[in-house]
Amino acid sequence: xxxxxxxxxxxxxxxxxxxxxxxxxxxxxxxxxxxxxxxxxxxxxxxxxxxxxxxxxxxxxxxxxxxxxxxxxxxxxxxxxxxxxxxxxxxxxxxxxxxxxxxxxxxxxxxxxxxxxxxxxxxxxxxxxxxxxxxxxxxxxxxxxxxxxxxxxxxxxxxxxxxxxxxxxxxxxxxxxxxxxxxxxxxxxxx
Numbered sequence: 001x002x003x004x005x006x007x008x009x010x011x012x013x014x015x016x017x018x019x020x021x022x023x024x025x026x027x028x029x030x031x032x033x034x035x036x037x038x039x040x041x042x043x044x045x046x047x048x049x050x051x052x053x054x055x056x057x058x059x060x061x062x063x064x065x066x067x068x069x070x071x072x073x074x075x076x077x078x079x080x081x082x083x084x085x086x087x088x089x090x091x092x093x094x095x096x097x098x099x100x101x102x103x104x105x106x107x108x109x110x111x112x113x114x115x116x117x118x119x120x121x122x123x124x125x126x127x128x129x130x131x132x133x134x135x136x137x138x139x140x141x142x143x144x145x146x147x148x149x150x151x152x153x154x155x156x157x158x159x160x161x162x163x164x165x166x167x168x169x170x171x172x173x174x175x176x177x178x179x180x181x182x183x184x185x186x187x188x189x190x191x
Contacts (some may be wrong), residue, residue, distance in 0.1 A: 006121025023067040030059060030183040031190035033068065043120040056187055057144040058123055060180035061151060064172065065096040070117040094122035097129075105129070126151075133158075145177030163178065 004157040024040075026032040034041040044055040062068060064140050070093060091098055093116025097105070106112050130147050133139055136155045139146045150158035154168060163169050 004139070007016060021070045023069050027067060028182070030056070030186040033059070034187075034190065037068070037119075040119055043123045046120065047123040047127040050124070051131050051141075053130050054129045054180075056180050056184035057130075057142060057147065058126055060144045060158045060176045061126065061148055062094050062122070063179060064148065064176050066094050067093075068094065070094055070119065088102045093117050094119055095126050097122070097125055101129070143177075144171045144180035148176040149173045 009014060024033045024162065040059075044058045047053060047058060048055050092102075095116065097116050102114075102126055106114050109124065109128060111121075116122055116125075116127070129151065130141055133147060133150045133155055134141055137146075137150055137158055139150055139158075141147070142168070146158075149163045149169070152173075153162050157163070163173070173187040
């Protein structure tokens with residue numbers, strides 16, 4: 001019995017060590033982010049070349065969606081404040097892509113091995129999604145504010161104007177737009 005308890009404690013300890021990944025320090029400084037995690041910039045530049053979505057737009061949206069945490073998830077829902085009833089949505093990874101939208105991307109881009117926790121795959125997903133948004137809604141790829149609204153509400157929701165009754169979401173989208181401009185300015189001066 002003691003061996004079983006000890007084994008359970010060891011497994012629990014090891015599992016707790018493999019917890020959530022951490023965000024880069026100083027998320028208000030694009031140069032600091034790319035210095036700490038150079039793979040972020042190289043992935044975003046590749047996406048910019050392929051999909052024409054500027055790096056600063058990608059960075060601002062990923063900041064809002066996951067704070068650059070690769071395995072970010074939505075919060076749990078609770079009944080009576082204590083009983084867990086699952087997550088608020090299936091959003092996961094850097095880009096907080098929903099299960100269905102991610103599967104659509106995988107089919108479209110031909111890679112079932114793409115992972116939402118891989119920055120290259122997450123930014124490619126964002127480029128793919130934002131280009132479709134541009135085709136359907138006409139939102140320019142450099143318009144971080146409105147691309148974010150369509151990213152959050154879905155293209156149909158955006159076209160219906162579902163965000164107009166959500167003052168909190170409009171405020172967040174304004175912040176994404178401001179952050180995008182700030183990141184653009186900062187990236188121009190990075191070494």
